[in-house]
Amino acid sequence: MALGAPTPTEDMTALHEVVLEFPDNRLLIDLCGEFDRHLAEIEQKLSVQIIRRGNQLAVLGETGMREQAAAVLTTLYDRLETGRTVEPADVDRELRMDTSPDEETPGSQLEMFRGGKVEIKTRKKLVEPRTDAQKAYVQSLFEHELAFGIGPAGTGKTYLAVAVGVSMFITGHVDKIILSRPAVEAGEKLGYLPGDMKDKVDPYMQPLYDALNDFLPGKQLAKLMEDKRIEIAPLAFMRGRTLSNAFVVLDEAQNATTMQMKMFLTRLGEGSRMVITGDRSQIDLPRGVQSGLRDAERLLNNIPKISFNYFTARDVVRHPLVAAIIEAYEADEKQG
Template identity: 30%
Template structure:
């Protein structure tokens, strides 16, 4: 028994969490099994400062409430309190803030310095310390001062689950293909094992067909001649995506893919088709996150809110202008059928009778995305467009955020995902996009 205890003690690590972890997942406090969790007191201060933030305030308050529940239960948090059923503990660290343990270039007196100092001083005392952060620069700083640093992955999916494209390829008999074209549906054994709404490219000796797996596990024919607001799908993925976007029974559609694959154009045209032609919704609402290239937030730009949003809204109008005439664009705007808003406006709203597009969703943290989805009201549809290779929010890793949401929801009858692969932009843009894909972490 004593040997087992000694081995457990030797394997026990001290995880120092920064604020970004709790803003991504307040329940992170309970996710470290038998290990010790240390919160530098400055993290509490930063959570307090974020309490009324339009996007992150909800999660800051959730983390503070969880800490307060522990305080009520155990009396104080400056000494280790038990967490979970595996022997883990948590404490708020009031000491170990002496920055002289850091190289002189890191003694800046800011909050990052205080968190790094706590981790470095605990490591110097013999603790097996790992600094955990969602913030890429923070992890780089920690490594630079000799600390083990890890990205928080508690709410992320596993590496083996990141390849879901929403498409599959199967070989079928020519007679089965004929049945699909004649009846519109086909009972296919291979399809029963696939998630609902997976697109299928079916190959036979006499030709090919497109279909998708329905909630009944039958294969339903996807017609190549479907159009939305005048555009047709060019590739198999685009045609399946268009079929899903125009299906009122699918409430959430995720469109992934690199820049130039047509995600935004398909979503926008499907929305306008649903609003103007089919009259299934009253308006199209496009939400864009407030991150520019490099992670700059909207608040740093001068001018009024409409002036600040202009560059973000212009991307939507550029897409629309390339698809239709200026007269049609003017009509859409005059009739109030299209809104482009910052994502901060979604909290507190319930979006009824709307075709909602969340553009550039790869820059949103998982909890923010779930908040967005919770705002969707009656008779509304939401489309997430994303390219995980172009994340502008440094707190969002490649394997969390929208990727984790896709993995959680795939297979549900209300949800569908398709990754688009064929670039519709110029050869130059396609080349540069491919180069960026190879260097982005």
């Protein structure tokens, strides 16, 4: 445990609580959050009660839950001691993740996966997986030349892939980043869009621009795109290319046809990494057209060097209602 970290003690007069003592009151305020919002989140998720007594926090509840709450509070306090902040996303991550500081990921050859915590370094921020499925996905992106991320919206499939791509780019593991999507309308006809080719395809590519803007300063991103070291292009523009020494992401792959998927997968060149992300429940292809993502999953699932990573509604990291909405639609599909 870090120097100055809280020390848990069993209250001899009330064995149903764990008491944590925090030596730095300023850090304790940050740990609790504005209006104790961080404590309230832990209480709600773990069905415990947290009482503040000076520089102590008493955790009351069932044995397993109170021990987990105490571990979450200790981990977050350790984070504050290193000079980092604690945001709601950090609380959410610690509540979701089933890891300990001493844990190693079995079989991992990467130092970043030893010790339980995973951080993806970009120019603007550190990105940390918030669920066990996300952590396994990030590991597969670093360790496999070809990886699939399949699951519902809001599970971080594309966001984490772009973060890993930026990390590998700034550390010199790849020379360029190439992001692509099928230019397929999501269930509605938009008609003819004005402007040149870039103006026409940019609306389809906007989520990829949004992710890049989270990880790279605006001026640097603009220069890299001008120099073609970062490219964002529709899937159709990939034909005929060999993508060497690049980190390549195909987003919304459920809207690629079988022929497009085969074309894209065979672009993989020496020194490159390729990530395919998609959601099988959001196919916008015309009726009767087979999704290339489904075919790729069926045909490639037994190739050892290709990684398939799956997400569920439990991995949704957007608004909590998003997970409930996804679960409601999934339940309806099963009944139908």
